[in-house]
Amino acid sequence: MSKCSVGLLALSSLFLSGAAIAQEKIKVGVTATLEGTYTVLGEDGMRGHQTALNVLGKKIGDKELEFIVASTDATPDSAVRAVRKLIEQDKVQILLSPLSGDEGIAVKNFAKTHPELTFINAASGAQETTYVDPAPNFFRYNMDGAQWQVGLGKYAYDEKKYRKIATVGEDYSFIYTQVFGLVLEFCGAGGQVTNRQWVPLGTKDFASVIAALPDDVDAIYLGLGGADAVNFLNQYQQAGGKAHLMGGSIMIDQTILSSKGNAKNALVGTIAASGQADTWEDPGWQKFVKAYQDAFPPNKRFPSPSLLATNYYDSTMALILALREVNGDLSDNQSKFKAALAKIEIDAPNGKIKLDANRQAIGTNFVTEVVDDGKGALFSKVVKVIPNVNQTLGYDPAVFSKIGLPSRTVPECKKY
Amino acid sequence: MSRFVERHPAWALIVIIAVAILLWLIFAVWPPGLEEAVGRKRVFLNAVFNGITLGGLYFLVASGFTLIFGLMRNVNLAHGSLYLFGGYVGYAISTATGSWVLSFIVAFILTALVGVLLQLIVFRRMEGQDLRQTMVTIGLSIVFADLMLWACGGDFYQVQTPNWLIGPVELPLITAIKSSGEPVYLRYPMVRLVIFAASVIIGVAMWLALNRTRIGMIIRAGVDDRDILAATGVRIQLVFVLVFAFGAGLAGMAGVVGGTFQSLSPGEDIRFLLASLVVVIVGGMGSIPGAALGALIIGLAEQLGSVYIPTYAIVVTFLIMVLVLAIRPQGLLARR
Numbered sequence: 001m002s003k004c005s006v007g008l009l010a011l012s013s014l015f016l017s018g019a020a021i022a023q024e025k026i027k028v029g030v031t032a033t034l035e036g037t038y039t040v041l042g043e044d045g046m047r048g049h050q051t052a053l054n055v056l057g058k059k060i061g062d063k064e065l066e067f068i069v070a071s072t073d074a075t076p077d078s079a080v081r082a083v084r085k086l087i088e089q090d091k092v093q094i095l096l097s098p099l100s101g102d103e104g105i106a107v108k109n110f111a112k113t114h115p116e117l118t119f120i121n122a123a124s125g126a127q128e129t130t131y132v133d134p135a136p137n138f139f140r141y142n143m144d145g146a147q148w149q150v151g152l153g154k155y156a157y158d159e160k161k162y163r164k165i166a167t168v169g170e171d172y173s174f175i176y177t178q179v180f181g182l183v184l185e186f187c188g189a190g191g192q193v194t195n196r197q198w199v200p201l202g203t204k205d206f207a208s209v210i211a212a213l214p215d216d217v218d219a220i221y222l223g224l225g226g227a228d229a230v231n232f233l234n235q236y237q238q239a240g241g242k243a244h245l246m247g248g249s250i251m252i253d254q255t256i257l258s259s260k261g262n263a264k265n266a267l268v269g270t271i272a273a274s275g276q277a278d279t280w281e282d283p284g285w286q287k288f289v290k291a292y293q294d295a296f297p298p299n300k301r302f303p304s305p306s307l308l309a310t311n312y313y314d315s316t317m318a319l320i321l322a323l324r325e326v327n328g329d330l331s332d333n334q335s336k337f338k339a340a341l342a343k344i345e346i347d348a349p350n351g352k353i354k355l356d357a358n359r360q361a362i363g364t365n366f367v368t369e370v371v372d373d374g375k376g377a378l379f380s381k382v383v384k385v386i387p388n389v390n391q392t393l394g395y396d397p398a399v400f401s402k403i404g405l406p407s408r409t410v411p412e413c414k415k416y
Numbered sequence: 417m418s419r420f421v422e423r424h425p426a427w428a429l430i431v432i433i434a435v436a437i438l439l440w441l442i443f444a445v446w447p448p449g450l451e452e453a454v455g456r457k458r459v460f461l462n463a464v465f466n467g468i469t470l471g472g473l474y475f476l477v478a479s480g481f482t483l484i485f486g487l488m489r490n491v492n493l494a495h496g497s498l499y500l501f502g503g504y505v506g507y508a509i510s511t512a513t514g515s516w517v518l519s520f521i522v523a524f525i526l527t528a529l530v531g532v533l534l535q536l537i538v539f540r541r542m543e544g545q546d547l548r549q550t551m552v553t554i555g556l557s558i559v560f561a562d563l564m565l566w567a568c569g570g571d572f573y574q575v576q577t578p579n580w581l582i583g584p585v586e587l588p589l590i591t592a593i594k595s596s597g598e599p600v601y602l603r604y605p606m607v608r609l610v611i612f613a614a615s616v617i618i619g620v621a622m623w624l625a626l627n628r629t630r631i632g633m634i635i636r637a638g639v640d641d642r643d644i645l646a647a648t649g650v651r652i653q654l655v656f657v658l659v660f661a662f663g664a665g666l667a668g669m670a671g672v673v674g675g676t677f678q679s680l681s682p683g684e685d686i687r688f689l690l691a692s693l694v695v696v697i698v699g700g701m702g703s704i705p706g707a708a709l710g711a712l713i714i715g716l717a718e719q720l721g722s723v724y725i726p727t728y729a730i731v732v733t734f735l736i737m738v739l740v741l742a743i744r745p746q747g748l749l750a751r752r
Contacts, residue, residue: 036683039570073683171727199722200730204678204687205470207608208719211462212455227681230572234679238577238605240584260507261574261679300569 025066026328028319029086031097031122032312036073037202038100038226040255041308045099045123047301048309051292052316060320060328068092072099074201076106083107087114093330094337095119096315099308101126101145101174111135116333118341120319123311125249126173127180127406130360131391137334139341139359141318141348142311143275145174146181146406147389148249151367152273153185155384156246160271162218164192165246168209168232169223171198173406178223178248180406181393187413198408199228206232210239218244225250234263247272252370254278254302257378264378270370271383275311276350277366278304278379288313288349303377314348321346356390365389438464445590445599454724458591461602463723464716469608471715472615473677476670478692478699478707479622480663486639486702487659490539491546493553495667496689497560502527502668503675503684504564507573516578516676523672524665531664535657557685565682575675581607611673618666619708626704635659639702694733698740700747709749 030049033042046069058065068090070082079098086092095117098107104124111119112135121129121140125148130140156162165186169175175198183193195214199206210232213220220243224232229251245267250256252272257264276285292305292313305313322340329336345354351364364387368380392400395416404410421428442464446457454460481495505526506519513519538556542548584603592600626632634655637645646652674680674688691714696702699710714733721729740748 034570037681039565039682040572043570198726200726202683202687203722204684205466205719205722207466207469207605208459208463208723211466212459212723227572227679227683230574230679234574235605235677238582238584238607238677240603240605259572259574261572261576263574 024063026060026063026094026323026330027090027092028065028067028094028096029083029090029092030067030069031072031079031082031086031095031099031103032069033074033099033103034069034071036075037228038074041226041250041306042071042099044255044302044306045308045312047292047296048305048312049096049122049316051288051295051305051309052313052320054295055291056317056320060323063328065320065323067096072103074100074103076102079103080106080110083110087117093117093334094319096122096312096319099123100172101129101177102172104129104140105173108135108138111138118334118338120315120341122315123308124174125177127177127391128173130358132405134358134360136359137338139318139338139355141315141346141353141355141361143361143363143365143389144391145177145249146184146393147361147363147391148275148365149178149181149273150185150365150389150393151384151386152246152271153182153187153191154189155273155367156219156271157186157189157191160219160244162191162244162246164194164217165219165221166195166197166214166217167193167221167223168197168199168213169221169248170201170203170225170228171408172201174250175223175248176406176408176410179221180411182221182246182248183413184393184403184411184416187411188415191413193413196408199224201228203228204231206235207239210236210241213241213243219246220244221246221248222251223248225253226255229256230259230261230263233266234261237263237266241266245270247370249274249307252368252380253308254304254306255308257370257380258302265372267370267378268372271367272370272380273365273367274307274380275363275365276305276307277368277382277385279371279381280350280366280385281382282349282351284347285349304379310348310350314346314350314353317348318344318346318353351385351387358391360391362388362390442589445593456592458600458602459723461589461591462604463719465602465604466608467716467719468712469612469677469715470719471712472612473670473673473711474691474695474715475619475708475711476615476673477667477688478695478711479619479704480666480670481692482696482699482702482704482707483622483666484660484663485696487635487642488539488656489544489546490660491550491553492534492539492663493550493689494534494557494560495664495692496685496687497557497564498527498530498664498667499671499674499688500564500680500682500685501530501560501671502665503575503671503680504568504573505668506672507575507675507680510575510672514576516576516581519575520669520672523668527668527671528661528665530668531661532657534664535660539660540653540656557689561682561685564685570682573675573680575672575680577607577676581610585609605677607677611677615673619704622704631655631658694737696747697737698748700750703747703749706747706749710747 032045072078108129119138125145127144325340326336353363367384371381502523506523509522510519585606587602589602590599695710699706717732721732
């Protein structure tokens with residue numbers, strides 16, 4: 001009896017509190033890979049999102065933002081399921097989604113079936129998402145995988161004098177795009193990519209892949225992320241591997257550099273390229289790092305934000321700033337909001353970002369090298385900063401379209 | 417063995433020829449034509465060895481699973497959670513004490529205790545009700561997964577390999593002959609060999625315990641007919657608890673092994689549950705030699721697949737499962 005009355009009391013107070021906050025809300029759905037191989041990436045993405053809310057606040061004029069989070073596992077169907085649930089069940093008006101490459105392509109296609117809503121890409125980086133048949137209501141404030149590799153190929157060829165490399169990558173669109181960017185530049189400079197190995201996302205046992213790596217190359221490029229990357233490094237060390245390494249954007253990232261165990265030490269000295277560099281001295285970046293560090297206790301975060309945290313921060317920032325510009329006006333199928341998103345230029349921690357005609361980011365890229373800070377923590381140190389990187393990587397659009405879409409074998413290793 | 421040859425002479429011949437070819441591939445120096453056709457011998461040998469060692473890990477997980485199923489007809493779908501739990505325990509112990517061996521012992525004991533609790537609190541209450549057990553264990557595995565995610569986060573953990581196991585050893589298998597006539601020997605990670613040896617020892621010990629001891633006799637009798645065994649005065653519930661504890665402990669130990677040469681993270685529980693399901697379906701539910709054979713086949717298929725047909729590597733294991741289900745639905749080495 002007493003249990004029952006307590007329950008009733010709790011219920012009624014719930015209703016009362018609901019009535020007390022009569023303030024109008026704007027519902028935003030967020031997805032992140034909170035399960036599977038990319039769990040760590042999703043978690044840090046959400047930290048970046050939270051940091052943005054801490055810095056910018058949730059108020060849009062007299063309205064307030066409400067965020068509903070759904071989990072995915074980096075597969076396209078899980079992303080579409082999560083987005084559909086957010087729209088149909090939770091009635092969100094804006095989506096901040098998704099995190100991973102294949103998810104991005106699926107959500108972009110799904111976005112076309114809901115032209116009245118707005119989709120802001122959270123962190124996914126496959127080229128196809130915004131390059132082929134883009135959705136008019138899908139906006140991406142991070143660069144794609146190929147843009148994130150700009151500078152790496154030339155640096156490897158000119159400074160490190162690598163002439164022949166081989167690549168190992170996860171078998172899906174984001175890594176295709178990364179290898180696309182690398183091969184285009186490295187082969188354009190005169191280098192050779194002798195072998196491209198693709199492993200399924202979620203591979204645990206790399207021993208045979210490691211054994212099949214060619215010996216006669218100057219360096220091996222690793223396009224792996226999350227648990228896959230850690231497993232690879234662990235087994236690479238056990239097999240006594242000694243080759244020079246190069247890394248993709250989610251390989252040389254805090255998600256891997258601060259993993260537990262000592263396998264990551266194989267990465268010291270590895271060169272990589274990404275949309276951020278941990279030790280960049282820019283005051284805006286330093287401020288963001290500080291905000292991230294202050295937002296969470298040290299054992300609940302990385303020493304420095306990962307690329308995913310930065311991407312989620314940037315996309316949340318674009319969302320809030322554009323909403324404020326139109327004062328939270330979502331009438332007329334959100335047309336004012338969409339127009340504001342398309343032309344907004346954000347002063348993101350990792351450099352200024354603006355959108356092109358396909359609503360794809362033009363931003364700054366970083367070539368980095370992994371260093372040990374002396375206390376056992378690894379960071380990516382800036383080697384080179386390249387501003388204004390666009391989706392066609394500086395190529396003439398007509399030439400660029402002839403190269404073809406990133407895949408296991410595209411682009412060919414030649415000068416375009 | 418001889419009965420098999422008498423009954424299926426054609427199959428026996430095929431098996432013998434296949435084994436002979438495999439041995440030749442492993443020990444002979446490959447002629448240049450063959451190297452051109454299928455790639456370097458080093459790659460092949462590595463894939464075979466990796467398949468066998470991975471099979472060792474699968475065997476550790478699946479043997480506990482199959483033992484529990486064989487005796488109690490319990491489909492314990494929380495088996496993967498026990499694997500992951502053991503791995504996390506092993507990680508905690510090895511970082512706290514620095515001892516790799518100790519982490520195995522503690523992981524075994526703690527997971528076995530969890531197994532005892534599961535048997536006493538959950539399974540005893542629903543003996544013989546397959547569907548209920550299945551639903552409850554699925555539910556439990558989801559709860560465990562979330563609890564572990566809450567406690568350990570989504571990070572990747574690796575159990576530290578002890579220093580004396582890091583790095584490769586040279587095996588007396590020639591992979592190639594240099595132009596100077598000097599042979600090149602296969603270099604292979606030490607830790608995987610040790611783990612494989614350990615799983616062989618455990619497998620043989622289990623087989624001996626089951627076939628040569630009194631308790632093994634009781635368990636085998638229980639597999640055949642539980643009710644008669646109980647009627648003869650054996651305390652069947654105690655046997656159930658012990659077997660469940662042992663099976664769970666094996667899964668926990670396998671977790672430490674998996675944490676050493678792969679890594680631990682959320683999602684691993686499901687992966688190993690799936691792997692052990694495939695292994696016992698291929699090998700035959702409830703049979704220890706079946707689990708060994710199934711683990712070996714699946715391990716080899718995964719590794720050889722990832723080298724020679726990388727695009728379809730994932731499909732291969734399931735193809736094998738489908739084939740076995742189509743031709744011999746009870747599993748390769750099942751008795752009934």
